[in-house]
Amino acid sequence: MITKNGAIPGEMVKKDENLKRGNWSNQIEFILTSVGYAVGLGNVWRFPYLCYRNGGGAFMFPYIIMLVFCGIPLFFLELSFGQFTSQGCLGVWKVNPMFKGVGYGMMVVSTYIGIYYNVVISIAFYYFFSSMTTLLPWSYCTNRWNKDDCSSMLNPNRTANISDLSRNISTLLNQTAKRTSPSEEYWNYYVLRISNGIGNFGEIRLPLLGCLVVAWVVVFLCLIKGVKSSGKVVYFTATFPYVVLTILFIRGITLDGAVNGIKYYLTPQWDKILDAKVWGDAASQIFYSLGCAWGGLITMASYNKFHNNCYRDSIIISITNCATSVYAGFVIFSILGFMAAHLGVNVSEVADHGPGLAFVAYPEALTLLPISPFWSLLFFFMLILLGLGTQFCLLETLVTAVVDEIGSDWIRRQKSYVTLAVAIIGFLLGIPLTTQAGIYWLLLMDNYAASFSLVVISCIMCIAIMYIYGHNNYFKDVQMMLGFPPPIFFQICWRFVSPSIIFFILIFTVVQYKPISYNDYIYPSWAIILGFLMALSSVICIPIYAIWKICMSEGSTFLERVKNANKPSKDWGPTLLEHRTDRYATVGSPSYEFSLEIQQLNPDKEREKEKIPTENIDHNLTIQGSNGSARTQELNV
DSSP states (O other), rough: OOOOOOTTTTOOSSSSOTTTTTTSHHHHHHHHHHHHEEEEEEHHHHHHHHHHTGGGGGGHHHHHHHIIIIIIIHHHHHHHHHHHOOEEEEEEEEGGGGGGGHHHHHHHHHHHHHHHHHHHHHHHHHHHHHTSSSSOTTSOOOOTTTOTBOOOOSSOOOSSOOSSOOOOOOHHHHHHHOOOOOOOOOIIIISSSSSSSTOOOBBBBBBHHHHHHHHHHHHHHTTTTTTTHHHHHHHHTTTHHHHHHHHHHHHHHTTTTHHHHHHHHOOGGGGGGGGGGHHHHHHHHHHTTTTSSHHHHHHTTTTTTTOOHHHHHHHHHHHHHHHHHHHHHHHHHHHHHHHHHTHHHHHHGOOOOOIIIIIIIIIHHTTTTTTTTHHHHHHHHHHHHHHHHHHHHHHHHHHHHHHHHHHOOOHHHHHHHHHHHHHHHHHHGGEEEEETHHHHHHIIIEEEEEEEEHHHHHHHHHHIIIIIIIHHHHHHHHHHHHSSOOOOOHHIIEEEHHHHHHHHHHHHHHHHHOOOTTTTTTTHHHHHHHHHHHHHHHHTHHHHHHHHHHHHHHHHHHHHHHHHHTTTOOSSSSSSGGGEEEEGGGGHHHHHHHHHHHHHSSHHHHHHHTOHHHHHHTTEEEEEOOTTTEEEEOOOO
């Protein structure tokens, strides 16, 4: 006799509830994985820049408001959605089959992000390996790739093609339109060997290609056994970045000028609170930082046990993510303040964001520190770990969606090969981003592939769950899962507040749109069009699938077809029979088992009627009890 969770009576019960898909070994692994997913490169290279640009400390007010009314509610919604059904971003749409295109849209977005995100990680690997030296290669202007206008903070004298007279940095800055640092030239002319435009691919940068191989191999090996292997890795990848941040923070605040940098970061400019752009940036940063609508939250929560308190988890993870962003700002601006003091310029002249901060401004600041290679190793190792935490979930989202959609036992046994196949495809699609035009394509994907499309997907998801499936139905589902209904605050946010904020983000994104550029390079029109097509490729999945589903649904009229297409599937609900209670009670529920027991009291009649061999009947007499135990039905009265 075997119980429902696969354990044999008399032996220790297996920990996993769901033997087919598996569960997290413990809840700490889920929380660490989710923290690693939400806390990514954007927390380090985007939030600090947004904060100082939008009023410093005053930016914290709209940021916290958006966290409370939009971030945490959406996070809780996606976690509860995935946990209730134990399905990935495709399987959850049994709740409303017509909107399964939302799940496909999430897969498309995760694919785009996964392709270019690992390229960023590979660049961090390259800088990490380049830091294994006694002198950082971007410290001076004496290298073969440096130009005439290069000026090093360590050696302001330019010895090649410039006057041999000693000039201090401030004088040199006054004589040149823009100071070119050795770190900037190392980035553009050595690491990237950047071409003159997005259409000029040039050659593949073999060092970056090799690092891309390393990045994908690491991701694959960490996910080779799904959440069972990645859950162990995150004990290190999700925690060690905080160790590095703390080390860099302690070192940063001891430097001259660090206080000025932190003041510049936090000094509130209260007049900017009335600026709609500040609120838009706050809402956008919360939305994108938490990873909403990527499919990752749904996927990670689907491996939770059914009665896990995801309400508590959503609050812990969301607050941790935002606190990390604020903490990273201290780390970044303490070093930038020191750099500005050394140059004798304002902090705003050295502040940057995105790749410019991670691979130009901050590395240059590190050259001023004693034992600079050590600090550089720490910094880029931190970037690698932050990137890997997000990349794990992006890849697992795609693999889980494929495996759950096929659903056979064979494909579940071959999940490692599915992971390998997805990793190989991701690597091949990332190769163009390692060319001399790769940085242009990377920024194009970052700006368009995962921008307003995420907002549209999230908004439609809220509408489909709250207004088509029905908010009362979903509240009952959450209560059945957690033992208590969602708090009134979250009920109001899910129905009214969060969708309104999402719509506001969408309008803000459209109004504030500016064509993409990189430094002085303006993208051509065909590249902009291609960017919009990438954005639309995920959103277009929703109407295309909805039309197909309506056409395939039963009904003599269009309205009947639409109505049937919106009905939850028969197998919508908890995956395991032991959790299908109340309105989900079907085969396997206590009431069904009781009726089965009564029928089996006359086994001879049932055998004759069903013409089933005796041995099969005897085998089926092991009936699962409602408490998870097994019992054998008596054959006589």
